[in-house]
Amino acid sequence: MSQLSNVDEAKRAEWMELYERMLLIRRAEERLGKEAQAGNLPGGVHLYIGQEASGVGVCSVLEDTDFITSTHRGHGHFLAKGGDLKAMFAELWGKRTGICKGMGGSMHVADVSKGILGANGIVGGGIAIAAGAAMGIKVAGEKKVAVCLFGDGAANQGVLMESLNMSAVWSFPVIWVLENNGLSEFTITRKVTAGEFTDRARAVGLPTITVDGNDVLAVQAAMKEAVDRAKSGGGSTFIETLTYRIRGHLEAEDAFLGGYSYRTQDEIDVWKAPDKDPILRFAARLIQEGAATAEELEELDAQVIGQVDEAVRYALDSEDADPELVFDITFSGQRA
Amino acid sequence: MSQLSNVDEAKRAEWMELYERMLLIRRAEERLGKEAQAGNLPGGVHLYIGQEASGVGVCSVLEDTDFITSTHRGHGHFLAKGGDLKAMFAELWGKRTGICKGMGGSMHVADVSKGILGANGIVGGGIAIAAGAAMGIKVAGEKKVAVCLFGDGAANQGVLMESLNMSAVWSFPVIWVLENNGLSEFTITRKVTAGEFTDRARAVGLPTITVDGNDVLAVQAAMKEAVDRAKSGGGSTFIETLTYRIRGHLEAEDAFLGGYSYRTQDEIDVWKAPDKDPILRFAARLIQEGAATAEELEELDAQVIGQVDEAVRYALDSEDADPELVFDITFSGQRA
Amino acid sequence: MARQRYIQAINQVLLDEMERDKNIILFGEDVELAIFGDTREVFARFGPERVYNTPICENSLTGMAVGAAAAGRRVILHLMFGNFIYTGMDAIAHQMAKLRMMTGGQMNLPITVIAGYGGGRSLAAQHSDTPYPTLMNIGGVNVVTPATPADAKGLLTTAIRGNNPTFFLEASGRGGDSGEVPEGDYLVPFGKAAVAHEGQDVTICAIGTMVRPALKAARDLEKLGISAEVIDPRTLVPFDEDGIAASVSKTGRLVLVDEAKDRCGAASYIAGLMADRCFHALKAPIKRVTVPNVSMPYAGNAESAIFPNPEKIVAAVLSIVSADQKSFA
Amino acid sequence: MARQRYIQAINQVLLDEMERDKNIILFGEDVELAIFGDTREVFARFGPERVYNTPICENSLTGMAVGAAAAGRRVILHLMFGNFIYTGMDAIAHQMAKLRMMTGGQMNLPITVIAGYGGGRSLAAQHSDTPYPTLMNIGGVNVVTPATPADAKGLLTTAIRGNNPTFFLEASGRGGDSGEVPEGDYLVPFGKAAVAHEGQDVTICAIGTMVRPALKAARDLEKLGISAEVIDPRTLVPFDEDGIAASVSKTGRLVLVDEAKDRCGAASYIAGLMADRCFHALKAPIKRVTVPNVSMPYAGNAESAIFPNPEKIVAAVLSIVSADQKSFA
Numbered sequence A, B: 001m002s003q004l005s006n007v008d009e010a011k012r013a014e015w016m017e018l019y020e021r022m023l024l025i026r027r028a029e030e031r032l033g034k035e036a037q038a039g040n041l042p043g044g045v046h047l048y049i050g051q052e053a054s055g056v057g058v059c060s061v062l063e064d065t066d067f068i069t070s071t072h073r074g075h076g077h078f079l080a081k082g083g084d085l086k087a088m089f090a091e092l093w094g095k096r097t098g099i100c101k102g103m104g105g106s107m108h109v110a111d112v113s114k115g116i117l118g119a120n121g122i123v124g125g126g127i128a129i130a131a132g133a134a135m136g137i138k139v140a141g142e143k144k145v146a147v148c149l150f151g152d153g154a155a156n157q158g159v160l161m162e163s164l165n166m167s168a169v170w171s172f173p174v175i176w177v178l179e180n181n182g183l184s185e186f187t188i189t190r191k192v193t194a195g196e197f198t199d200r201a202r203a204v205g206l207p208t209i210t211v212d213g214n215d216v217l218a219v220q221a222a223m224k225e226a227v228d229r230a231k232s233g234g235g236s237t238f239i240e241t242l243t244y245r246i247r248g249h250l251e252a253e254d255a256f257l258g259g260y261s262y263r264t265q266d267e268i269d270v271w272k273a274p275d276k277d278p279i280l281r282f283a284a285r286l287i288q289e290g291a292a293t294a295e296e297l298e299e300l301d302a303q304v305i306g307q308v309d310e311a312v313r314y315a316l317d318s319e320d321a322d323p324e325l326v327f328d329i330t331f332s333g334q335r336a
Numbered sequence C, D: 001m002a003r004q005r006y007i008q009a010i011n012q013v014l015l016d017e018m019e020r021d022k023n024i025i026l027f028g029e030d031v032e033l034a035i036f037g038d039t040r041e042v043f044a045r046f047g048p049e050r051v052y053n054t055p056i057c058e059n060s061l062t063g064m065a066v067g068a069a070a071a072g073r074r075v076i077l078h079l080m081f082g083n084f085i086y087t088g089m090d091a092i093a094h095q096m097a098k099l100r101m102m103t104g105g106q107m108n109l110p111i112t113v114i115a116g117y118g119g120g121r122s123l124a125a126q127h128s129d130t131p132y133p134t135l136m137n138i139g140g141v142n143v144v145t146p147a148t149p150a151d152a153k154g155l156l157t158t159a160i161r162g163n164n165p166t167f168f169l170e171a172s173g174r175g176g177d178s179g180e181v182p183e184g185d186y187l188v189p190f191g192k193a194a195v196a197h198e199g200q201d202v203t204i205c206a207i208g209t210m211v212r213p214a215l216k217a218a219r220d221l222e223k224l225g226i227s228a229e230v231i232d233p234r235t236l237v238p239f240d241e242d243g244i245a246a247s248v249s250k251t252g253r254l255v256l257v258d259e260a261k262d263r264c265g266a267a268s269y270i271a272g273l274m275a276d277r278c279f280h281a282l283k284a285p286i287k288r289v290t291v292p293n294v295s296m297p298y299a300g301n302a303e304s305a306i307f308p309n310p311e312k313i314v315a316a317v318l319s320i321v322s323a324d325q326k327s328f329a
């Protein structure tokens, strides 16, 4: 612990946890990017790099019993909500020790015991699932929330307006978290979007909060407000976190683009800069507030990288998926 | 022509046309209701009675080359846009002289030569079709509009938000006409709807107009504004016409309800009263402004009823549909 | 035993099961006043806490069923017309049918989707489809098609108490038939065909709404000296391959009767199975009496022209019985 | 003739046809930068007046295709992955496939929908479906599944110039194959199967992506002294029943290879047709080599375990050739 701390020990511990979680996502995904580009993963990966503050801020105020639905860019959400790194890596390598036994892969990482109802390969696929989970919570009178994480591309799917409407009509304990990174694959979302997404939520009477999605504490504060509201019966909230995707839509994007591009290197560099990058920013804050020293953070980084290395080893050492399993698990208690 | 007219002859002729069109819809549908209840029609019918001012006001400013998409409650739209009564009746009786040769029936009356792209049995089914037609118009640089008529029930279908968004992004020449009769089958739409529909349109930046849907001139005025905007390249407008469905969701509704009800007779009576019913109201206005006498209107009524009788005879006298036709027309130039 | 109409049998199961298991929720468009009558009284009895009369938005409804089930509820979703299965197809094909598998079996999805299907009432193309082939092909959802009030009761109870997404497809239009329905708890297992009528010369395998015309055809054939076995699979997923194969092995001839369109329909599927498995027992071509590859026209005469009926079934049987007899002549 | 990759052949047709007919419009998600490469340069060449790079909203896109066509345009809609056909299914099943019929034939709907389908690349369940059985069953849309760059060119040209809704399903994943492609105007008619390899002992009917493994199997079978005819229907709607029947009548044996799931898949459909029409010519059971009734798992080994391949095709052929030989022994 550093000497000149402006923050008390509880806060310090909490902040360090947030930082570590963001760092874990970053280092894990940097490694996944490398492995994907080296052709070591069976499928492709969509990296969350640059958006870590959003998922970590959001999940930092949730319990294991709260639900999240996620997206094709779901590794960060999975880890932020307490998913196990080794089980995730094993999944991405298609191994039987994977969190989904190798059946789901990158776009489908899920841990129901942690309330992670799954990443989703269908853009907008998690929206109605979250609304339904919230309906289920409400029916049972449970003190839980369902959080739907989705992108700006997904926000143009009509299913969102449908589900927003119902969440407002019945005060479902659901929190809509639009992670607005400005991009839908290779399309600038603004070019295909009229108006502000928050206005669509306001049109059905939902309270909305727009927040700097690269400031983990700001995201956390917004979520606290929303969770308090939902758990005290006040219904749904719509949060927009403004962020940016630093990596390509998917690894190997260059091959898909074939020489074309949809953004400039300058734009990317702006978001990678220390005042924007969610991890560099929070690191500076930790140091500035005396919550940690640069050395402590470096040490932590080494530890995290160690964890990532270990997870890769675990994945590589694990047995291949069971090819018969799909017939047993498509249905419960019934062979497909 | 009456003596003490406040309106000039051109206006008088225009008003009388609006009145006659509303009356034609009313009398035609009253007859259809009777025939349906007597079991003389192959399928069911959803009557537009009480909403005539909306469809007639909307279509009164359109050309044959403009498009409309309609709903399951589409007879009124069909007739308002200039569809032929006899061909419509023959269609409902399932005859080969029907406007769709007996293949479509009540929920699918269409006359492409008049720009009527079809009634639709899928709630919300006409929405994207209208957006697409408007896209088609824009690409060709034609001076036309596409008008989408849809109900308050349909307005909760997500496809609406999707298509609203695109119509705003690309300034499509499409006019959204929400005919808000307060009901979705046996459900009070307000109970399943959060906020105002117009706010959803405003959220994507569309201009909106809410209008008394039982006042044909008010509807016409709103439409004029919208059509002018669309045809001069100003893009899309969202109009809400407030109206009421006097008849059941479908004829024989009582059998479906099995003794239950979703509204009171009082409520219905309010909307049937002379100050609300679109036809009685406009009749009073015509007389008051000296555009017609009560006798002239009665005479017109007799004429219209005569037309309806003739259309029934035409339908009855027509040959049955060709049962082989479906194989020839499913595809163009290719047998199914 | 008590005589009940098909739709009443369904209604009774819904009331009984929701009474029995407080974890069941039910939702859908117009379920409060029940346009088909099958959800009557459900809202009045169980209230807005467990019954949601929803806006019209099938794309969300199918996804919400998945979410509510994943959150631990037992879900009944009423989709009204079978056609609206296409409207809500995204979450059916992508979530309901796949989520359990994709998560390595981490969750159960106890979901019963109710919808009425089929034509024959001049409801025109958008309200007359028989969409089970799509459901059968996507893999991962059960499909049941009860033909009688008793099977409606037994299969719906099994569906609701089961732990898998199941489409319970009502013969709603012509489902007014009455029949004897066992009282008390009554479950019909999935994957067990019923022999609706025993016979020796030919197997008529008829699905759902088609069982009735098939039985009529069997009676007519009897008068012609032909003994037809009418077999009703009752559930299409899971499918009682053994049951059908046993009958075909016995009779050596197979006619399939299916209200779905012919191309990639259930009849094709069963024909394909039997053309592999029972080839050596077959004495004649496998015949399909189905709706041809067009949507339902409105006019009554045009609709009945393409609809399967007893005459067409009899003709199909005669075409293979005589063909076969000729081959022995 | 020029050697081209499959995806290039498609791209070239899009550019040529849009040049040739100013009435063509093209739209879809990310068509501007072309994630599959097939729409490359289209936006740059024809601009935002004729090419719309859309938001993500498949439910509207499929309906808009219908509206734009009804308004007189010739429409190309790119739906990216075949799975998104399920997402936009409502307007496909209810409008695209039915509107012409329901209006008594008042309108043409010249719509070409492009989508890539199939598994085999660890894209997991939601990006690996082969959805043509649903399209075949709904009736009212054409379905084409080119296996070679030449057929991609010829069928896409026919689709675009035709007046009916047509799903052009790309073997995108493994579609990088090169092949000779005729230069200039080149149209392949719908409903005409291609004999990809002539043979005498057994017909292997393989669809789209499955033609390649079927040809490999045929070569392997040759080494075992078995002469297999590989036939590629090329279009599933319309379907060349006569062409397949002629081959089956000649060989007396049929193996179907289909990447769609087995239940109500294209293989079942063809098996059903042939079990009726070619029954008397058949010397052995009809075999299907298909994907079983489950969605695609992610792990490579699990995926290939359920995927059709040359070995499975050879085994299916051997199972009926030997059975038959025994019957003659």
Ligand SMILES: Cc1ncc(C[n+]2csc(CCOP(=O)(O)OP(=O)(O)O)c2C)c(N)n1
Pocket: A071, A072, A073, A121, A122, A123, A124, A150, A151, A152, A153, A154, A155, A181, A183, A184, A185, A245, A249, D029, D056, D058, D080, D084, D087
């Ligand atoms: C229904 C559907 N349509 C299209 C796609 C293809 N696709 C995958 S990601 C993506 C862009 C999504 O953008 P956004 O929701 O903003 O998420 P981001 O990638 O920015 O995290 C698209 C179009 C898909 N997976 N699902």
Ligand SMILES: Cc1ncc(C[n+]2csc(CCOP(=O)(O)OP(=O)(O)O)c2C)c(N)n1
Pocket: B071, B072, B073, B121, B122, B123, B124, B150, B151, B152, B153, B154, B155, B181, B183, B184, B185, B245, B249, C029, C056, C058, C080, C084, C087
């Ligand atoms: C996709 C779809 N879902 C449900 C239905 C059943 N349905 C027919 S009309 C109707 C209510 C429509 O309400 P609204 O749009 O307000 O039209 P109105 O009947 O009031 O004219 C419903 C739910 C349908 N036809 N299509």
Ligand SMILES: [Mg+2]
Pocket: A151, A152, A153, A179, A180, A181, A182, A183, A184, A185, A189
């Ligand atoms: Mg985005």
Ligand SMILES: [Mg+2]
Pocket: B151, B152, B153, B179, B180, B181, B182, B183, B184, B185, B189
């Ligand atoms: Mg209404």
